[in-house]
Amino acid sequence: MSESMINKLHTMLQQKEISCRELTNAYIEAAQRDNESLNAYVTLTPETALETAEKVDRKIASGEKIGLLEGIPMTLKDNISTENIRTTCCSKILEDYVPIYDATVWKLLKAQNGVLIGKTNMDEFAMGSSCETSYFGGAKNPHNTGHVAGGSSGGVASAVGGNIAVYGLGSDTGGSIRQPASFCGIVGLKPTYGAVSRYGLIAYASSFDQIGPITTSVEDTAIVYDAISEYDEMDSTSQGRKGAPVCDTLKNDIKGMKIGIAREYLDGVRDDVRQAVTQAAEVYKSLGAEIVYFDLPALKYALPVYYILACAEASSNLGRYDGIRYGYKAESYTDVNDMIKKTRSTGFGDEVKKRILLGTYVLSSGYYDAYYKKAQNLRGTIVKAFKNAFTVCDVILAPTVPMTAFENGHAVSDPVETYLTDICTVPVNIAGLPGVSVPCGYNAKGMPIGMQLIGDNFCEGKILNAAWQYENAADIYRAADFGVKL
């Protein structure tokens, strides 16, 4: 049974069964030990973690009630800015960058005495689906370290799946929270665009990027989402959560809920994945939900639309890395232009350079209308198609990834084939919708399979309600053989 780790540890702390110092030490020691196999963390922060733990212990000793997230060991993807703690984006170009401010999400969790164990591994600038484009090498899958953890938030998924962090925050531009969560057999939520502040998140593609939780249970995802979904004046696209906290409706009955399956989502998906998702639909039927099949032909263009627009935005966002104000700077050069070019060419990895070039190409004169403008219009078409879909169903059920975690080093060498692995996750980012990945089975080799529940804008409450009911009925989650044993 996938119980709420946060609730369990909160009760243990509040009832003084364990001190926050003991709990924190257990996670630090496990992280130090298991990181050798998992490569989940790129920076460990034991001193600040223990400082926070002392604060929480003093509060408990004085008889004060603590909040749900107080004293809970957690992690942040290394593209979320942390004041005085290096934030690298797992790129050589930011290897020694130390932010002078906190991202809003971290400010919110820090105010609740969240215990930061460290910063986690990711594909360089969040560009990748295996975590293997990281400057520090890829994070490994806790269910089998011969396989990747997924990406780009592979480090968070590896740490949470391997229980060397209770929960973590990742970012999702084209599936980077949901895909690694699926590969590692845990839960990951990509919230509605604008629900969670992006202030302090190092930008990849600003109209797609969104921060969200990765946890071992749906309830924990709901708890963390409620804590971070606040309006923030520092992010001009911020709206915050709309409506009641999602925890309030998490366990509601779903009798009569309409669960939609778009046939296009099941095309080209491996058999074991399709079977697991189809079985999940049966579980929903047994819970009294109604399954509705429909077509979503606009999905056909989702992947090229995503890569055109995301790379265009990336080429602009990554223009700021010039070696002057922060980050790596080329050592020898003839003039300023030469310095900028050498800095960027040495500082960025191959995948990042490829996406900058593609983005520059689609924005350049002569190609703008054929690619960028056309893709923007198709984005409008996809948004509309989803709006129509939500007139026939409440939530959409789909696979998260067409396959299970690939073996290390086998992220397909053909660039287009690699991009195809994102086919089920990118539509949500294009339309700005919320999507959650929930474990729904294991293949013959014991690798986890994930399914995705997609909702209309700001309907996190509905998809998490459907996710919790499934999790509770199907009982799929298996802990990996790593991390803290309590």
Add this chain to the structure above:
Amino acid sequence: MVDKEEIMKIAILSKLFVADDEIEKLTEDMSKIISFADTINNASDEGTDFDNINNLSNVLREDEVVPSYDREKILANAKDSDEGCFLVKNIMK
């Protein structure tokens, strides 16, 4: 399809060097990706106008002076700085 010459042109716009031993593979990869991107041209032209993802409009606020970050803190991440400024080579002679 893109050729080497086009890649070199885009590289200049992107402020990136492409080494001689990288150009073959890069041209091949970029050609594949761009042919893939070309599939959007099969879609009918009646795309929907798209402005931004949440239909937000710009909100103007009063231009108020608020404290910013400490100059020294900002400069701490720069590799070269001098007298409170970022240091770069001469841009104009």
